[in-house]
Amino acid sequence: MDGFLAGLKLFRSTMAEVKGVKKSNHDSLLTQCINKTYRSVDHSQSLLSGLMGLRDGGILFDVVLSLEGKSVSAHRILLAASCDYFRGMFAGGLKEMEQREVQIHGISYNAMCKILDFIYTSELELSIYDVHETLAAACQLQITEVIKFCCDFLITWVDEENILELYKLADLFHLMRLNDHLDAFVHKNFITFSRTQMFRQLPIEKVYSLLNSNQLEVGSENEVYEGALLYHYTPEQVETDQVSLSESPKLLETVRFPLMELSVLQRLHTKLGPCPLQKTVSSALDYHRNEIMQPVLQSPHTQIRSEFQCVVGFGGMYSAPYTVLTDQAKYLNPIMKEWRPLTAPQAPRMSNQGIAVLNNFVYLIGGDNNVRGYRAETRCWRYDPRHNRWFPIQSMQQPRADLSVCVLEGFIYAIAGRDYHSEHKDVERYDPCTNCWEYVAPLQKQVHAHAGAALDGKIYITCGRIGSIYMKDTWCYDPEKNQWTNVAPSSTRRAWHGMVSVLEKLYIIGGSNDDEGFRQDVLEVARYNPRTDQWCQMRPLPEGHGEPGIAVLHNKIYVMGGRSHNRGSRTDYVHTYEPENDVWEEGPQLEDDISVCFTSM
Incomplete structure (x- = not known):
């Protein structure tokens, strides 16, 4: 009987617990139901x-x-x-x-x-007959969407015939988007529009702004000079040189005379008497004559009329035949996502050279000239996109290939490398003000096939090869102390890799090593934080890139071409990396399997 009562009590206790659980679940379900929100997509x-x-x-x-x-x-x-x-x-x-x-x-x-x-x-x-009064009403009533629709409609009607009236509307109703579109139309069609009567009816302040813009699409600065004259003179007067320049038109202030062709400047200077314009033209002629000093003679009037930045590649070696070098130059249009030939004169036929950009001049430093028996060079060149030509600069004091080249505080540093007799630890830097190379503190070890980048006033060098040994060391150069110091080594040995600085960090990407007893691709990507002196692993490369071209554009890293030792050939593929999201994507392929040097400008 006692056992029965005990069992009954246990049964009742269990049932109470079950009821409690059911009640708890019921209350929870009620709470969920009470808080559920519904939204109609058709209500509006x-x-x-x-x-x-x-x-x-x-x-x-x-x-x-x-x-x-x-x-x-x-x-x-x-x-x-x-x-x-x-x-x-x-x-x-x-x-x-x-x-x-x-x-x-x-x-x-x-x-x-x-x-x-x-x-x-x-x-x-809307129609062309009522858009004006509708726009005026929308502005008075402050109805933003109607103003936007009117602006969209007017943009579809932009042409040379009505541009003057549209500029007036944009100014009257403060339509910045319409004004920007009109400016873009003039920039794009400047050559033809500058020869119309409408051009001469624009306010001179507007024309001054248009001519002063980097977005003006012209084949040469000569066309800007003609455009400035066409505002004051007819096309016939400009073509037959019936213009007076003793009192320079204000619009000529917008002309970047150092970018004009030398022959045009010489003819203009000969024609001019003593006047302010003659001094301006004389200064432009001095800029042309002093070609070696042009990188340090930069001013707003020597800047290219462009806000277009791109990745550019020079030289390199094709996959087959092995010894064939290219003198082609190509650039990547990031908007169209395709490679296009750069209409530059032949670049020096080199491979394994260093590349740098200083004041928007491209410098090619050293490298191998296979035509001369696969030897490292001392020679260096500079490319000027303003006048589209190459110019030889002072040669280095040592022949170098597989070197690292970095720009820091107006100097170009050529770091270590090798010729075909020995490896180097010497470092020399180029001063564009004197066109001279000078030695600075050497590295602590000879190294080649390393990579480098500048960050926060210092130069960092990673990995590379000493003899047949792959390294994972990292060195830091302080120009104020003229001293190299060892910092934290990376986790992976590699050489013939790429290195860049972006968003206050350093990244080393690609390359190869022989950790498995044979040469293979390194897919690991490492990021270095100089503030904490620490490396961390990032998302690996999708494919191998040894001897790659590498560049940064708009905080995105481009890794291009090179050699894949896993595939046994040079490559044509391109990969892009977003440091903020740690994401790799495929980029537009190169036209050929090639190892080539790249930079952004």
Whole structure:
């Protein structure tokens, strides 16, 4: 009996617990149900349809708008909800709150009907005949969407015939987007537009701004000079040289005379008498004559008319035949995502050279000249995109290939490398002000096939090879102390890799090593933080890139071409890396399997 009672008590206790659990679950489900929210995707359109039905049926109208002696009925609450103008009128304590009929000034009847159609239907029909008055009404009523639609419509009508009127509208209603589109139209069509009567009717302040822009699309600065004259003279007068330059037109201030062709400057200088323009032309001639010093003679008037940045590749070696070098130059259009030939004169036929950009001049440093028996060179060259030509600069004091080249504080550093007799630890730097190389503190060890980058006023060198041994060391150069120091080594031995600085970090990518007893691709990507002196592993490369071209554009790393030892050939593939998201993507392929040096400019 006692056992039975004990069992009964246990059963009752268990049932109570089960009921408690059920109640708890029930309460939880109730809470979830109470808090659930539903949203209708059709409600907004249904509400508009209902309001339109009231309008069509003339139901519940409570205000009449009077314009130009005509009237139109509407719903006061809908008008107040649609724009600040009516909200202030009907909910801001004004006398119109109590008026059945309200006078609207400064807006045409037709424009108000257009606006009301938009308020009730969210649709706006525009034509070239009514867009002006609709725009004026939308600006007065402060209806942003209607202003945007009017602006979109006007943009579709931009051409040489109506550009003057559209500029006036953009200025009158403060339409910056329309103004920017008009500027872009003139920039793109400047050569033809500058020969029209409309060009000469633009305000001189606007023309000055257009001619001063980096976005002006011209084949040469000569065309900007002609355009400045065409504002004051007819095309016939400019072509027959019937212009007076003793009192220089103000628009000539926008011309970047150092970028004009030398022969044109010489003819112009000969024609000019003593005047301010003659001094300007003389300075431009001095810039041309002092070619070696051009990188340090930069000013706003020597800057290329372009805001287009791209990745550029020079030289390199094809996969087959093995000894064939290329003198081609190519650039990657990041918008079109395709490689295009750069119409530059032949680049030096080199491989394993260093590359750098200083003041938007490209420098090729040393490298191997296979035509001469696969030997390292001392020679260096500079490419000027302003005049599209190569110029030899002072040779290095030592022949170098498989070197690292870095730019720091206006100097170009050529670090270590090798010739075909020995490896180097010497470091020399180039001063563009003197066109001379000088030695600075050497590395602690000979090394070649390493990589380097500058960050926060210092140069960092990683990995490389000493003899047949692959390294994972990292060195840091401080120019103030003229001293190299060892910092934290990377986790992976490698050589013939790429290295860049981006977003205050250093990245080493690609390369090869022989950790498995044979030469293989290194896919590991490492990031170095100089503030903590620590390396960390990032997402690995999708494919091998040894001897790659590497560049940074808009905080994105481009890894291009090179050699894949796993595949046994040079490669044509390109990969891009986003450091902020640690993501790799395939980029536009090169046309050939090639190992080539790249930079961004």
